[in-house]
Amino acid sequence: MLKRATLALAASVTALTAAPAVFAADLPLPPIVEPEPLPPAAPSFSGWYLRGDIGITNQRLDKITSSLIDQAIANGDTVSFVNDPEFDSGGFAGVGIGYQINPWARVDLTGEYRGKTSFSAFDTYVGADPAFVGSNEYEAMKSEWLFLANAYVDLGSWHGFSPYVGAGIGASRNTISGMRDINTPNGYTSYGGDHSEWNLAWALHAGLAYQVTPNLALDLGYRYVNLGDAESADMVGYDGNNDSVNPIKFKDIDSHDVKLGVRYTFGGPAAEPDPMYYGEPAVVKY
DSSP states (O other), X not given: OHHHHHHHHHHHXXXXXXXXXXXXXXXXXXXXXXXXXXXXXOOOOOEEEEEEEEEEOOEEEEEEEOHHHHHHHHTTOEEEEEEEEEEOOOEEEEEEEEXXXXXXXXXXXXXXXXXXXXXXXXXXXXXXXXTOEXXXXXXXXXXXXXXXXXXXXXXXXXXXXXXEEEEEEEEEEEEEEEEEEEETTTTEEEEEOOEEEEEXXXXXXXXXXXXXXXXXXXXXXXXXXXXXXXXXXXXXXXXXXXXXXXXXXXXXXEEEEEEEEEEEESSOSOOOOOOOOXXXXXXXXX
């Protein structure tokens, strides 16, 4: 009798402990919620860069004049230039520092030295008295220091190539040296020493950059730049004669420049995001 009672009690305990487990097994498991994927890292568009450029100039000017030329024209003389006054092409080199604001906008400050170029012109004159005729041959050298604040718009990138346009404004220190005016009929020559003056300068840019590495870009560019005016020192005859203040004035100098440059950006692009990692599933306790 005791044995049967013990077996019945054990069976009851087993049934009672097994029932919750069977019931729990019938419940659905909670869904495993995976974390949202990490967003890709944003490209590092903003950053400081250094630049260096070399190039060649194709310079022009509107006209040359002086107080004596103006006086001759006012007196009824005819002054005609046989050829347009012109400068030879020259070279320049410059450096700058800039900042990439975003994928399409950047700004920089540049300074450059534009080397000496030769100037030549030849005019003829006929006075109100037809017997008063002659000609003048002009020679000089010109150079500049040019400083610009520039802004650019990058127009996208295709296989590492990025076209751009831009504009700049600043100042140019224009220097005329070795000025000579040779009056051919009488052999009288006057000279003007070195003279420099500051002028407002402005520029328009267009070009194509190629991204060699994440930090280094090559830049082939065209630039139109207006350099303002320039003038020689006062012209003095070889005999020391100087009847009036008479510098030769160069009006509205501009240039079509072609340049090749490099830009080095500090920092480079942002690092790639780490592979997504999902931790161990959460354990739900009941």
